[in-house]
Amino acid sequence: MSSNPLTEGSILKEIAELLNEGTEITQTLHEVLEKLLQVTGFQIGWIFLIDENGDQKNPKLTASHALPPALSANNCYRMKKKSCWCVNRYRKGELTKASNIIECQRIESALRENDPKNDGLTHHATVPLQAGNERFGILNVGSPNKTHFHKQELALLESIAYQIGTALKRIYLTQKEQDIALHTERTRLARDLHDSVNQLLFSLSLTARAGQEMTAQPEVKDTFQYIQDLSQEALSEMRTFIKQLRPPALENGLISSFINYAKVLDLHIHTKMSGIEPIDPQVEEALWRIGQEAMANCKKHSGQQDIFIEMNTEGSNIILSISDNGAGFFYDKDFEMPTMGLRSMQSRAEEIGGKFQLTSKVGMGTFIQISIPLLKEENQT
Structure with missing residues (x-):
């Protein structure tokens, strides 16, 4: 050579x-x-x-x-x-x-x-x-x-x-960036379908049921019954489609999802889970998105690679706690959340009846806790 x-x-x-x-x-x-x-x-x-x-x-x-x-x-x-x-x-x-x-x-x-x-x-x-x-x-x-x-x-x-x-x-x-973007888009689409088309189908089913009860004519009753059956079938297919759109890691549960996402971000995750009952899909989805945002914030701002995630139940609530020992920041609870990401996490929790708590001090890390009622699937649309 x-x-x-x-x-x-x-x-x-x-x-x-x-x-x-x-x-x-x-x-x-x-x-x-x-x-x-x-x-x-x-x-x-x-x-x-x-x-x-x-x-x-x-x-x-x-x-x-x-x-x-x-x-x-x-x-x-x-x-x-x-x-x-x-x-x-x-x-x-x-x-x-x-x-x-x-x-x-x-x-x-x-x-x-x-x-x-x-x-x-x-x-x-x-x-x-x-x-x-x-x-x-x-x-x-x-x-x-x-x-x-x-x-x-x-x-x-x-x-x-x-x-x-x-x-x-x-x-x-x-x-990694493509995987994160894909997970984000799939989750957004699933949420939009749940909040729009899914709700319309559910309303159509209720309307058809009410129509049956309001008429005494057999032919009209049969028509309303047919509409209700079709709407229930469409609703079932929509729920299946929404489930398929959810991030694949959620198929193995939240903790598995967090662990896999931490690998994507090169974070060292420490998890602890106790007393967790089956979680309603809507609650699980909200917790996943909140945890995803919290881990991304840890990666970008904490200056640390270690993140701690704990899940348990207290009474009728599921508790998700996420913390790091990183840089932290000044936060006064009397004022609104200082960033769009934190406001998004708070909004997601409150949309399904939950509470969002943030504690952070400069040089002393950040602690986030979400408390959400264990909603039962039969009460959800």
């Missing part, structure tokens, strides 16, 4: 241009790996993505190019082993820069088994994919009969890996 800085600059430029166009992780990594090998002259490469917040035991082979048959056989089974030298060092935080891998366990296993289809691959270079303090996985490259990587080659691989890490961070953040 040429040591001309201009050549290296043009390599980085080509990689950057390709990464800037990427919007889907797997496709982007496949394309950039092929480009990397093409412009650097290395012949073989593969990328492991490792979710540090998930199952570290299973690095995911996300992209590969020109793997020898000994490594690609049986659906790349050797590449899907849970550990190897580079993955173990990555897990321990010891893989911080591009390194020569002299003893690769995956390649060695093929050599020990005298697999003739190794195509001369005996060594590879490995470099972590990272952006700042965030890590995403490992980039490995090699060539047949190449047993050593020069400092300049490793430095170039580090620069390319940083570009890939930065692109991965951008894509992940974009996906």
Whole structure:
């Protein structure tokens, strides 16, 4: 590979241009790996993505190019082993820069088994994919009969890996923003349908029932009965549709929903739940939206990553408490809520007969408590 800085600059430029166009992780990594090998002259490469917040035991082979048959056989089974030298060092935080891998366990296993289809691959270079303090996985490259990587080659691989890490961070953040926007829009649409069409259908059903009671003519009674049956059927379908529009995480309950949303925001959530009865969908929806706004505020303003959520029942009320130990702010309860987000949370609670309480002091964190009657579904429209 040429040591001309201009050549290296043009390599980085080509990689950057390709990464800037990427919007889907797997496709982007496949394309950039092929480009990397093409412009650097290395012949073989593969990328492991490792979710540090998930199952570290299973690095995911996300992209590969020109793997020898000994490594690609049986659906790349050797590449899907849970550990190897580079993955173990990555897990321990010891893989911080591009390194020569002299003893690769995956390649060695093929050599020990005298697999003739190794195509001369005996060594590879490995470099972590990272952006700042965030890590995403490992980039490995090699060539047949190449047993050593020069400092300049490793430095170039580090620069390319940083570009890939930065692109991965951008894509992940974009996906998170899209998920949040989708959840918000689905919830808004479900709420609008409940407050408008759902209520109209319910009113139509009541009117048809009243019509039956006001007439003695059998034909008219049958007509009103038919209208009532149709409105009840439409109401049932509307409720099913509204349920489908609710954020998917709510299907597993509020606490699960909060935990999943905290992961989206990179918050460390601490939950406690006790004595919770089945919650009316309207109440659950309101608590979810309030909790969502509270967690977003914590992420933006508290300066802390820890958030504490507790749910329990007191008498006929369900209590949701959300707090953090962050920056806090000045708040006087004799005045209205200071931000639109807080006013929205208060409004959501009060719309279904609940109470919203806020306590916050500068430097002493923020505490929010919502108390809402346990509405019974049969009393709701």
